[in-house]
Amino acid sequence: MHPTYVRQSARSQRTSGLExxxxxxxxxxxxxxxxxxxxxxxIVSADGASAAVFWHSSGxxxxxxxxxxxxxxxxxxxxxxLLTLKDGLITHESVTxxxxxxxxxxxxxxLKSAFEPDSEKVVVDxxxxxxxxxxxxxxxxxxxxxxxxxTTIDSRGNPRGLAANSYASVSLEPPLVLVCVQKTAGTxxxxxxxxxxxxxIVSNAQRDVVSAFAAKIPDKFAHVKWHVGPDGSPLIDxxxxxxxxxxxxxxxxxxxxxxxxxxxxxxxSDVDPMVYKAGRFHDGGEPxxxxxTRFVRDPQELGGWREYYDRWNKCRSAPESTDWDLTLPxxxxxxxxxxxxxxxxxxxxxxxxxxxxxxxxxxxATDCCVLSTVFGAIDAGKSVTVVTDACAGVTDEAHQxxxxxxxxLSPMVTLATTDEMITQSMQRTTASS
Numbered sequence: 514m515h516p517t518y519v520r521q522s523a524r525s526q527r528t529s530g531l532e533x534x535x536x537x538x539x540x541x542x543x544x545x546x547x548x549x550x551x552x553x554x555x556i557v558s559a560d561g562a563s564a565a566v567f568w569h570s571s572g573x574x575x576x577x578x579x580x581x582x583x584x585x586x587x588x589x590x591x592x593x594x595l596l597t598l599k600d601g602l603i604t605h606e607s608v609t610x611x612x613x614x615x616x617x618x619x620x621x622x623x624l625k626s627a628f629e630p631d632s633e634k635v636v637v638d639x640x641x642x643x644x645x646x647x648x649x650x651x652x653x654x655x656x657x658x659x660x661x662x663x664t665t666i667d668s669r670g671n672p673r674g675l676a677a678n679s680y681a682s683v684s685l686e687p688p689l690v691l692v693c694v695q696k697t698a699g700t701x702x703x704x705x706x707x708x709x710x711x712x713x714i715v716s717n718a719q720r721d722v723v724s725a726f727a728a729k730i731p732d733k734f735a736h737v738k739w740h741v742g743p744d745g746s747p748l749i750d751x752x753x754x755x756x757x758x759x760x761x762x763x764x765x766x767x768x769x770x771x772x773x774x775x776x777x778x779x780x781x782s783d784v785d786p787m788v789y790k791a792g793r794f795h796d797g798g799e800p801x802x803x804x805x806t807r808f809v810r811d812p813q814e815l816g817g818w819r820e821y822y823d824r825w826n827k828c829r830s831a832p833e834s835t836d837w838d839l840t841l842p843x844x845x846x847x848x849x850x851x852x853x854x855x856x857x858x859x860x861x862x863x864x865x866x867x868x869x870x871x872x873x874x875x876x877x878a879t880d881c882c883v884l885s886t887v888f889g890a891i892d893a894g895k896s897v898t899v900v901t902d903a904c905a906g907v908t909d910e911a912h913q914x915x916x917x918x919x920x921x922l923s924p925m926v927t928l929a930t931t932d933e934m935i936t937q938s939m940q941r942t943t944a945s946s
Contacts, residue, residue, distance in 0.1 A: 514531055514602060514603050515599055515600075515602035515603060515604040516531075517604055518530065518531045518534075518602075518603055518604060518605070518606070519604070519605050519606070520533075520534050520605075520606045520608060521605070521606070521607050521608070522608055523607055523608060523609050540578060540579075541578070543576050544574060544575070544576040544577065544578035544583070545572035545573060545574060545575065545576075545588075546572075546573075546575055546576070547572050547573055547575075548570060548571070548572035549570065549571055549572060550568055550569070550570040551568060551569055551570070552566060552567070552568045553567045553568055553569060553591075554566075554567040555567075561598060561601070562597070562598055562599075563595070563596060563597055563598060564595075564596040564598060565593060565594070565595055565596070566593060566594045566596065567591075567592075567593045568591065568592060568593070568594075569589065569590070569591035569592075570589070570590055570591070571587065571588065571589045571590075572587070572588060573585065573586070573587045573588075574586050574587075574588060578616070579616070579765070580696040580697075581616060581696075581705070581765065581770075582701075582702045582705045582706060584706065590610065592608065592609045592610030593608075593609050594606055594607065594608045594609075595607040595608075616765060654790070655790075656790075657788060657789070657790045658678040658788075658789050658790075659678065659680070659714055659715070659753075659786050659787065659788060659789065660676060660678055660714070660715040660723055660786075660787045660788075660789050661676070661677050661678065661680045661692070661712050661713060661714055661715065662674050662675070662676055662677070662712075662713045662715060662722065662723075662726045662749060662752075663675055663677050663680075663692055663694065663700070663704065663710055663711070663712055663713075664710065664711040664712075664713065664739075664746055664747040664748070664749070665700070665703055665704045665707040665709070665710045665711065665746060665747070666703070666707065666745050666746065666747065667702075667703035667706075667707075668703070668706065672734045672739065672747040673699075673700045673703040673704070673733075674700055674711075674726050674733055674734070674747065675694070675698050675699070675700040675726055675727075675733075676715075676723055676726040676727040677692055677693070677694065678789055679692060679693040679694075680692045680712060683773065687775060688775060688776040689761075689773060689774070689775055689776070690712065690756070690758055690773075690774055690776060691771055691772060691773045691774070692710075692712060692771075692772050692774075693766070693769045693770070693771050693772075694769060694770055694772065695768060695769050696768060696769060696770060697768075699729065701770070704772070705763065705770065707760060708744075708759060708760060709742075709744040709745060709746050709757060709758065709759050709760060709774075709777075710746055710757070710758055710760060710772065710774060711742055711746035711747055711748050711749075711755060711756070711757050711758075712755070712756050712758065713748060713749040713752040713754075713755045714752055714753045714754045714755070714786050715752060715753065715786065715787045716751060716752055716753040716782070716784040716785060716786055716787060717753075717784070717785050717786065717787045717788075718751060718784065719749075719751055719752065719787065720787070721736070722737055722749060722751075723787065725737060734747065737749060738750040738751070742755075742757035742778050743757060743777065743778050744757055744759070744777060744778070748780065751782075751784070752780075752782065753781075753782060753784050753785065753786040753787075754779070754780065754781045754782065754786075755779070755780045756776050756778065756779045756780070757776070757777055757778040757779075758774035758775055758776045758777060759774055759775050759777055760772055760773075760774045761773050761774055761775055802848070802865060802866060802869065803844070803846075803847045803848070804847070804848040804849075804850055804862065804865055804866070805839060805843055805847060805848065805849045805850070806849075806850045806851070806852070806857040806862075806876070806882070806886070807837055807839060807849070807850075807851050808828075808837075808851075808852070808853070808854075808855070808882060809832040809837050809851045809852070809853055810822070810828055810829055810830060810831070810832055810853060811853030812831075812832075818853075832851070832853075837851070848865050850862060850865075854885075855881050855882050855885040855886075856882070856885035856886050856888065856889045857882065857886045857889075858885075858886050858888075858889025858890050858892075858893065859889070862890075863893060866895070869895075870894075870895065870896055871895070871896040871897070871898070872890060872895050872896075872897055872898075873897075873898045873899075873900060873934070874886060874887055874890075874897055874898070874899050874900070875899070875900040875903035875904050876903075876904060877904065877905045877906075878904075878905065878906050878907050878911070878912075879904040879905060879906040879911070879912045879915040879916060880906045880907060880911040880912060880914065880915040881906075881907070883899065883904055883915065884915050884918065884919065887899060887919060887922075887926060891922060891925040891926060895925075896924075896925060896927075897925065897926050897927070898926075898927045898928075898929055898934070899916070899919055899926060899927070899928055899929075900929055900930065900931060900934060901916055901928050901929070901930060902930045902931055903931055904916075916928065
């Protein structure tokens with residue numbers, strides 16, 4: 514080899530020097546200790562400035578290669594090298610074969626884009642700035658997902674699993690799904706070597722299950738109830754849904770492997786799933802009835818209302834004015850109630866909530882519309898929970914005074930924070946499942 518030797522992959526265009534090439538050879542030899550390479554043909558140009566080598570190799574995959582666990586499979590591969598020579602030494606070598614090609618011959622293809630050099634053509638929100646990994650993390654945190662536990666059986670027959678939210682359905686016909694797993698995960702080796710896997714969608718009653726599989730503990734199944742799927746994969750009891758699937762492909766993506774699998778078995782329950790966003794878990798169930806209320810002006814301004822509008826003149830906007838528009842999105846199935854009174858309790862709201870003994874109230878202002886609506890609801894026999902940190906008063910002091918007044922109406926009125934409501938919801942689901 515010439516001291517300036519450069520080796521270039523025709524596939525990825527990645528280049529390496531002599532020392533890096535030596536290291537790659539050592540890694541391949543460690544992964545394929547019985548590797549045998551035979552030169553089929555050598556062609557040298559008449560001027561001795563270039564040469565072409567055609568060869569084939571065979572060996573058994575018995576050791577880890579680029580974080581890919583050994584499979585024991587035997588591989589046969591072939592390739593060609595184009596050499597540039599100077600004074601009888603190789604200065605440049607263009608090769609059709611590299612680690613990625615070797616893994617592909619083993620049935621483990623790589624995602625080409627995952628191994629490309631970092632691109633300089635990146636669009637970010639600040640001109641001239643470079644894309645920082647935190648930007649991608651921030652984007653991902655805004656994406657709302659479910660939570661899954663991916664499971665399998667290791668070579669000793671023990672159940673293994675990890676929590677993941679990188680699950681997606683690929684197609685219904687055929688029924689294909691995918692899940693991305695980091696190569697440093699404790700379950701990765703067992704999962705890579707398996708023929709089947711289980712994917713369990715965690716229910717909102719399984720906070721303990723998420724904690725167990727997200728933790729680095731030896732036996733994550735020690736306190737988890739599960740049963741065996743038709744092909745041997747662990748399926749967790751109490752899940753919102755579970756599937757078992759045959760692993761068809763394993764795509765390498767540098768730090769992760771993308772597993773593509775064909776579903777062979779499915780179980781679905783009627784419990785609500787857990788929802789994950791920005792590092793927090795939420796109840797995936799929806800309230801049975803959602804009512805949005807808003808205060809609008811009564812043009813007649815009867816009695817004392819005239820003095821009110823004199824003080825709060827901005828409230829004289831016409832009922833159809835955009836001043837009264839809600840700023841949050843309303844679902845098609847939600848109700849919208851517009852009234853020119855502080856209290857929204859009346860015949861219409863009573864009819865909407867008929868059959869509901871308990872209602873949850875939040876909004877503004879605590880010392881006005883919230884307070885008066887709650888009074889009307891409890892007079893009608895409703896049990897009311899006021900979500901204190903989802904309300905606001907005209908001032909912080911007014912808000913606190915209204916909350917103190919509502920606290921006097923216990924047990925017909927209970928006070929709770931948003932976090933407490935989520936916890937209570939999960940506890941109720943647990944008790945009923």
